[in-house]
Amino acid sequence: MPVLISMLRGVNVGPHNRIKMDALRATYEALGFEDPRTYVQSGNVIFRTKEKSTKKLATKIQDAIEKSFKFRPAVIVRSINELRHAIAATPFDVRRDLHPGKILVTFLADDPPPEAATKLATLKSYPEEIHLIGRELYIYFPDGAGKSRLPWSQVEKLLKVNGTARNWNSVRAMLEIAEEMEG
Numbered sequence: 629m630p631v632l633i634s635m636l637r638g639v640n641v642g643p644h645n646r647i648k649m650d651a652l653r654a655t656y657e658a659l660g661f662e663d664p665r666t667y668v669q670s671g672n673v674i675f676r677t678k679e680k681s682t683k684k685l686a687t688k689i690q691d692a693i694e695k696s697f698k699f700r701p702a703v704i705v706r707s708i709n710e711l712r713h714a715i716a717a718t719p720f721d722v723r724r725d726l727h728p729g730k731i732l733v734t735f736l737a738d739d740p741p742p743e744a745a746t747k748l749a750t751l752k753s754y755p756e757e758i759h760l761i762g763r764e765l766y767i768y769f770p771d772g773a774g775k776s777r778l779p780w781s782q783v784e785k786l787l788k789v790n791g792t793a794r795n796w797n798s799v800r801a802m803l804e805i806a807e808e809m810e811g
Contacts, residue, residue, distance in 0.1 A: 629662060629676040631809045633711055633802050634689060635735055636671025637702035637792035645699050647671065655692050663809060667802050671701065672794070674805045682707070686737070702790045704735045708806045715803060718766055718796075719759045730772055731796035734765040736789045747786040754778045765791065 639645050649666040652673060656664035662676040679685050682705040694700040706714070714733060720726050745760045756778050757768040765787065769776050773795075784791075794802070 629678060630680075631674060631676055631708045631806045632682070632685065633706050633708070633806055634671075634673045634675070634685070635704045635706075635792045635794060636673075636689075636693070637704070637790070639671030639701055640669045645697075645701060647693070647697055651696070652693075655696055656689075659688060659692055665805055665809070667805060668798060670794075670798075672798065672802055674802060674809060676809065702737065702792060704737055704790075704792050706735060708803070708810060711799070711803050711806065714762075714764045715799060717761050717764065719761070720757075720766065720768055720796075726768055728796040728800075730769045732767045732769065732773060732793045733796065733799050734767070734791040734793040736763040736765065736787065736791040738789050739763055740787045740789045744787050744789075748783070750786075751778065751783070758783075760787075765793075767793075 639647055649669060652671065653664045653666055656673055656675055660677070664673050664675040666673050677685065685705050686703040689703045690700050714735070718731070718733075720731055739762070740760065748758055748760055751758060754777060755770050756776060759766045767778075
């Protein structure tokens with residue numbers, strides 16, 4: 629049975645949209661997903677399912693969370709091969725001088741419009757290094773994400789697609805869990 633990775637946007641960030649991970653795993657089990665495992669408290673769930681359509685899965689998960697927890701987060705679903713591809717596609721892999729904790733990958737729900745990459749290039753006045761590759765946006769924050777002045781709302785408007793970001797260490801850890809589950 630295929631292993632999939634779902635990432636919820638805006639869960640357990642601040643006082644709103646709180647979900648305990650055991651309750652989230654129970655929600656996934658109630659949906660018929662097998663062996664749901666969570667990674668950290670930000671709504672990363674690795675699970676098995678026979679369902680093949682990641683868009684249908686995302687909607688199904690959103691509906692269940694809304695019913696159980698009274699809010700509707702964006703849900704991004706990737707197959708294990710898509711996650712492997714996202715890791716392999718990083719433009720930062722050859723640069724050993726970069727701290728992995730300062731790399732962020734935003735997983736997008738859909739393909740961004742063709743002009744998105746050109747529009748993102750207008751943000752060159754910031755120290756962050758930004759690369760849009762397929763449905764992933766890779767950003768290196770030389771001073772750390774917490775000190776960044778990069779206007780996130782502007783980035784989202786340029787992309788015209790929902791997404792959710794994870795740091796590089798989390799992305800690698802989720803793949804490790806998924807591969808373990810894959811057997």
